[in-house]
Amino acid sequence: MDEKDLTNKLVVVTGANSGIGLTASAQFAKRGARVIMATRNPQRGEYAKTTVQAQTGSQQLEVMQLDLASFDSIEEFANQLGSEPIDILVNNAGIMAVPYATTVEGFESQMGTNHLGHALLTAKLLPNLLKAPAPRVVTVTSFAHQGGNLSKGDRAELIREANSYAPWPVYWNSKLANLLFARRLDAIAKANGWPLISVAAHPGYANTNLVYVAPSQKNGFGRASGLAVAKLMNNTLAQSAEAGAWPTVMAATDEGLKGGELIGPTGFMQTRGKPGVVKSSKKGNDPQLAERVMTTTEELIGTKVA
Structure with missing residues (x-):
């Protein structure tokens, strides 16, 4: 994969203190980007920053606090960025198969963090993105989206209550929602004639x-x-965390992408291998379901995404 020059580009990565987010941040920094490492825990973020600096020598790294389970935190994060143009937004942070809990606003935590939080963040940062010449939004999903069973895309499906909560199925649904969100955002951008493209990526295993x-x-x-x-x-x-980050890096930088693609490992069952355009589940490629999920999402977060 070609190493696209990202000099003078601003990249925002959520969940940048570990795993895919940390490795992707290092790759962006290596290419010359200024990288905002958005993390829930600033201390862990600062440690991650020193790790990336040691790997790349970059002095263009900034840690900012962001709790995707709090709408106030998302609002504050966006306010701190002001009107600065953003070239690439990587919606990467997430939690997986945790016991039932709720966000600050009372939504089930997996869907609230993985999907709703990123949807609100994207909405708040859209003006910044549209100030860049060729903005891109990358939303990280999972091959586990194939287990998602969303069909109506309504509130009852998206937000489980404690008495109907099962950790893994809810995680699968949150990852399906991520993919549908990415594809619906791209469709909206194309309909409006925006230069923005929206792409989904998954790391495999x-x-x-x-x-x-x-x-x-x-x-x-x-x-x-x-x-x-x-x-x-x-x-x-x-595969290694570094290999798992390659689909995200490709989704963020490959100039051949048109928007709406899913990038993942092209090897055995999409669990490993070189990054490339891969197939999603049938539901993950349903534009009507994507539209319904977006409508419900906007109702839940209280604002239009785009």
Whole structure:
């Protein structure tokens, strides 16, 4: 993959303190971009910043606090950026298969963080993006979107209550919502004649800390055995975090993309391999479902995305 020069470009990466976000931030910095590393925990963000600086020598790294489970935090983040043009927004942060919890606004935390938070962030930063000559939004989904079962795209499907909550199916739905959001945003941009393109990316099965979150929430033997299995799978089946970041980097920089594509590993079952355009589930490529999900999303976040 060609290393596109990103000198004088501003890239915003959510969840930049670890995993895919950290590795992608380093790749953007290596190409000369100014990178805003948006993290929920500023201390971890500063540690990640020093890691990227050591790898790249870049002095164009800035850590900013962003909690995607809080609309006020998202608003404050956007306000701090002011009217500065943004060339690339990478909606990467996420949580996976956690026990039932809610965001500050009372939404189930996985859908609230992974999807609604990024939708609101994109809406707030859209004016900044449209000030750039060729802006791009990359939303990170997962091959697990194929397990998503959204069909109506209404509030009842998007926001589960405690009595109907199952960690993994809700995670799958949040990743399907990410993909549908990316494709609907691109369709809106094209309809309005904007220079912006929106692309989705997924890392395949990458060796990151995210896979340890679900078993770490358990107690006793369930916790120990779950963590052991996760470690074994990460060490034997997963590709590196660096390889997992390549689809995101390609989605953000490849000049041959037209918008609306899904970029992922092209190897075995999209779990590993070189990045390229890959197929999604049938639901992930349903424009009517994407429109319904976007409409419901805008109702939930209280603003038009675009």
